[in-house]
Amino acid sequence: MLYLYGMITEPMFWWVATVSAIVFAASLVAVPWLILRLPSDYFNHRRRIMIRPQTRASVYYHCVWLVLKNITGAAFLTMGIAMLVLPGQGLLTIFIGLSLLDFPGKYQLQRSLVSKPFILKPLNWIRRKGGKADFIVHSS
Numbered sequence: 033m034l035y036l037y038g039m040i041t042e043p044m045f046w047w048v049a050t051v052s053a054i055v056f057a058a059s060l061v062a063v064p065w066l067i068l069r070l071p072s073d074y075f076n077h078r079r080r081i082m083i084r085p086q087t088r089a090s091v092y093y094h095c096v097w098l099v100l101k102n103i104t105g106a107a108f109l110t111m112g113i114a115m116l117v118l119p120g121q122g123l124l125t126i127f128i129g130l131s132l133l134d135f136p137g138k139y140q141l142q143r144s145l146v147s148k149p150f151i152l153k154p155l156n157w158i159r160r161k162g163g164k165a166d167f168i169v170h171s172s
Contacts, residue, residue: 068158072164075146152169
């Protein structure tokens with residue numbers, strides 16, 4: 033930590049602290065909103081169900097959306113890793129970044145994590161508070 037002390041300037045500290053506060057506040061709103069938007073059987077499939085674009089315009093839109101989403105995910109992942117040694121919500125930011133990124137096995141990882149009772153129980157609590165049905169998760 034002493035090594036980092038000389039490298040971090042006061043303005044850099046305040047920028048990192050501000051970004052951390054913004055990410056934390058945004059996550060308090062965004063995470064429950066996303067949990068409520070998912071269908072109750074989202075984690076009940078062996079493979080993720082993909083919706084394919086039908087028209088050329090929707091293909092372009094889909095590609096632009098995927099690129100922007102992955103760039104945003106990479107930025108959050110990078111900031112989260114930095115926040116492990118700097119002030120901020122490092123683990124939460126890393127989780128948000130990973131959820132935005134597309135990579136092989138992501139759905140299976142999410143499904144495996146959600147099947148754990150200590151994760152599923154709070155997710156279903158948020159869904160009940162929002163008037164939604166609990167997640168259906170079968171481990172097979």
